[in-house]
Amino acid sequence: MCDFSLKQDLFSLLAEKGAKLIGAADLTGIVSNEMQTGVSVAVPIPKSIVEDLKTAPTQAYYEAYSSMNAKLDEMVSCGKEFLRDRGYRAFANTTKVVKQDAHWCTRLPHNTVATRAGLGWIGKNCLLVTTEVPSVYPAC
Numbered sequence: 140m141c142d143f144s145l146k147q148d149l150f151s152l153l154a155e156k157g158a159k160l161i162g163a164a165d166l167t168g169i170v171s172n173e174m175q176t177g178v179s180v181a182v183p184i185p186k187s188i189v190e191d192l193k194t195a196p197t198q199a200y201y202e203a204y205s206s207m208n209a210k211l212d213e214m215v216s217c218g219k220e221f222l223r224d225r226g227y228r229a230f231a232n233t234t235k236v237v238k239q240d241a242h243w244c245t246r247l248p249h250n251t252v253a254t255r256a257g258l259g260w261i262g263k264n265c266l267l268v269t270t271e272v273p274s275v276y277p278a279c
Contacts, residue, residue: 145225152221153180156214160271162256169255170247174230177252180214181267182207192264208234 150161158180166177184203191197212233222229230236232252237245250261259269 149178149218149221153178153214153218156217157182157210158214159183160258160269162253162258164252164255164257166247166252166255169251174247177247177255178215178218179249179253179256179258180211180218181253181258181269182210184266 146163153161160179160181162179164177164179166174184207188197188200188203191200212231212235215231215233219229219231232247232249250265250267253267254260259267259271262268
């Protein structure tokens with residue numbers, strides 16, 4: 140993503156939609172050279188949900204997971220439309236389009252884009268962990 144103004148406008152839109160962390164990543168060579176740049180957004184998981192996960196997933200976790208994925212899907216879909224309206228090929232890695240194989244792997248995991256964008260690292264919980272805000276993030 141070379142055009143600074145485009146990046147700034149896209150990041151502003153994503154922040155308006157609720158993204159708390161936003162980053163762009165070089166994806167050259169990651170997915171058969173189909174995608175050169177990826178944009179990652181993240182929102183914090185409520186601390187109480189993270190605390191509850193220490194023992195086992197709870198109903199509150201499942202509800203938050205569903206709600207947060209819907210919010211992330213909306214953000215990245217808006218970002219996709221923003222870029223397409225400006226003539227770019229864009230793909231939104233939403234829960235509706237991501238396909239998992241028999242090993243629960245996807246072609247381009249959200250966490251790959253997030254870590255390559257420098258947003259944080261992947262914790263043992265498979266969530267994005269960052270020092271930006273003292274919480275854990277699902278990345279999209």
